[in-house]
Ligand code: HEC
């Protein structure tokens with residue numbers, strides 16, 4: 001714990017130097033620069049007091065939930081926006097696998113603008129916690145950078161999986177050259193599991209809100225919590241509606257099919273598909 005507080009204090013004061021700690025400069029105990037990338041990452045993690053390695057599959061599952069429920073306020077990678085940076089948060093750094101974060105997120109700090117997420121299940125909150133741990137890892141642990149480029153899956157099996165599971169919605173051949181659009185295999189994986197919403201809003205979450213006075217507002221949802229929903233209508237006008245009794249909110253998310261897919265995606269299928277897509281440079 002002491003060590004984690006140290007990381008957090010250091011990261012808070014000097015964000016760049018922490019990110020700049022070079023894995024090979026860290027006394028690893030296992031031989032300088034030696035070992036597999038996994039060992040190097042684990043050594044760096046231990047030295048920085050980052051706690052156990054994030055569960056990558058859970059973090060990937062948690063990404064959409066985080067983007068939906070948290071990103072408006074904490075930024076898409078947890079590095080802060082209207083709400084604080086979570087990469088240097090004691091609440092995040094003091095947690096291993098959601099055991100502290102999950103109960104915290106259920107109560108929040110409503111009086112300080114951090115909502116309570118009572119309507120999210122334990123599993124979903126745990127996955128969101130892993131997503132945050134992965135963001136910390138990416139900022140703090142240079143040792144993992146090498147890991148990200150390692151393809152652990154089997155491309156042939158991935159090809160079969162895509163043929164069986166993706167072509168119901170995607171045209172065959174639509175993934176040609178997909179790997180060329182991403183900087184690393186890790187980003188490719190996140191990109192196909194949870195496609196980015198383009199800036200042109202073509203994949204935006206939209207909704208219809210029926211207020212209790214009978215008026216209906218349609219538009220792009222920019223923020224939603226248990227208490228209120230914010231929509232931008234086709235004229236670009238923003239509406240904030242309190243979610244009291246009699247207010248009905250219908251949400252349409254063009255990426256919902258992907259979310260459904262993530263729930264049944266096994267770890268090895270994910271790696272196999274990434275290996276296959278990576279081969280389509
Ligand atoms: C409406 C904006 C908003 C949303 C949405 C939101 N937060 Fe927050 N969050 C805040 C604010 C503001 C604080 C700072 C509260 C304070 O000052 O104690 C905060 C604090 C936190 C903290 C504690 C930081 C610390 O070290 O004190 C964590 C962890 C956190 N949020 C995680 C999340 C997660 C995960 C989600 C999504 C499930 C989320 N938040 C959604 C606004 C938000």
Ligand code: HEC
Pocket residue numbers: 161162165166167168169170174191192193195196203254255257258261273
């Ligand atoms: C139930 C339908 C459905 C299934 C199954 C599905 N997708 Fe998608 N996918 C979508 C929709 C809808 C979009 C968003 C619209 C778009 O960009 O085409 C999307 C977007 C994407 C994107 C981002 C767009 C792009 O071309 O960069 C990728 C990559 C992707 N899917 C990969 C996959 C892979 C790989 C599988 C199988 C493992 C899969 N999808 C299975 C419906 C589906």
